[in-house]
Amino acid sequence: MAKKAGAAKRRNAISRAKKAAMQEDKAGEERRTAEAETASAPKEGKLRSLLRLGKNDKQEDNVQAPVKEKSKKETAKKDKRSPRVASGKPKKNFIQNSVKFLQSVWVELKKVHWPDRKQIIAYSSVVLLTVIVVAFLIWIADIAISWLVQLLLGL
16 A cells, blocks of 8 residues: 655654754754853953854854954944945845845745635625625614714704
8 A cells, every 4th residue: 555645744844843953952052052161261352242153163263352443434434335244244136136035926926825716706705795794784874873963963
């Protein structure tokens, strides 16, 4: 008897989830070890934020050398001239970002369940019927309120 394809996919998904959990546990242990080493290391300057540490950074890289302070004019000139750089990576091109975005949109559109003609007719009829019922109830409420206002003003 042949095995179902769905069962194999579920087993693969479960094994992938277990591997991911194990990697997260290892990363947490490494992070705790790095924090303990950082706390016990002598402070020779500013410590980098643990969030900015790369995976392959060593303990010696955690300590920065003292930085020479620059005047406001020098920093203003440098900021105006240099393009924005996020975490050491150059700014990506607008066209590359647009192409990547459109590719991801196309992938997501492939995942969408598009209703067939029969479902569209059924859903549209439910919407139209609901709109008609709500409009009728509002019309009845309007008539009742108008009658009450005329009654109160008539006295």
